[in-house]
Amino acid sequence: LSPLKDAAPKAASEAQLIARAQRGDEAAFEELFNAHKRRVYSLCLRMTADPAEAEDLAQEAFLQLFRKIGTFRGESAFSTWLHRLVVNVVLMHLRKKGLQQVPLDDLDTSQEEPVRREYGDEDRRLTGSVDRVSLERAIAQLPPGYRAVFVLHDVEGYEHNEIAQIMNYSIGNSKSQLHKARLKLREWLRQTSRRGDATAGSASSAHEGTRVVSEETK
């Protein structure tokens, strides 16, 4: 796994925290929770594009973490162990949901048509349009399968071999889906850029709720 973007607690103090948490020390639980909650929640939120689901999944992931923390032996970095656990929780949820609500093609996008693009003068650059807010909105619009690969690779920094292992498909499939996801994002950003900010805002009202929730808690 690529280096984490958040400053993780220093190894020594984290090891002490883990040891205390393994003995059922509540303060240690809470410190570990506080150290990792933002990344865990953000990962859940980006992969589900639903604040309520993300909250439930983050809680489930931490619950599993604290259930299993006694088995952590430090063979890998704690953050790697935790985030693999979170990804598994989210993917399990998406698969279950896929059986009930989401078309299977959204999880297995290998049969989808290629993303369309324009040729010639109409295909101009997105000058200044790829700001973080627009991109967050665009990610939320991706089908779940594309979104998972994109978030894991381009946002979280997982390698294709790790994604292929987690998602249980080939490295080539991971690369292919990532490329399609990027092209879809570009297409969405171009369309919203054409329509203007007002339309873009209403089209992504669900994700707007996400930001409100986040800002309320700051």
Next chain:
Amino acid sequence: MMGQDEYHNEEPKPACRIFETGLAAFLEGEQRPEVVAHASECNSCGAVLGDLQQVITTSGLLGYQDPPARLWTNLRVALVSEGLLQDSVGFWQSWAAALTVFRHPAPVAAVACLALLSFAVVAPSRISVHSGAKTVQEIGSVTAAAAPQSAAVSSDLEQTVRELQTIYQERAVEFRPGVKAAYQRSLNSLDASIEECRDSVRRQPANGLAREYLLAAYEQKAEVLQSALESEDH
């Protein structure tokens, strides 16, 4: 999902097809000189390459968001109910402990911060479960009506808390012992805080801060009761 827009396509040139074939690999870090060369000659393909590189760069810079403050509260209740945590220190005890110094002026600011923090921790924003008497939304409207001017506790809020308390007492017999104990400790702490604040208001009726704390304590008690009643896993 991604919508479709009107396309004004020209026919792709063979070089554009070659560019597209190598684009994904180039973005994965492979050496593909034909991609770079074509992108510098073709405005359309150059735009695609530039945009995708910008998407990749911006994605790596996306930050993290704070989860709702109630996440730890809910997680803690779940941990206690599973026996993974011993509820040795009541969640509200620190809040109540802080209120015990309320008669002294210096720590008042700290108490205020703790009270606000505690309220933020338990305030649910997506609650829709009915308690059997009133919903949190109704409680919210009651507290909102009481808050603006005097910050006194309205009779509606007191009545709501009483109703919630009655329902809680009926249902609490079915709770698991650990969960029940965790909620009961919180409620005991809040009751003690309410009494403390009431006493201060009686002694100093013009003390606006005391009235605010009293209101906050009632609101917190309502939230804790509602949280206990709507929790599905007891």
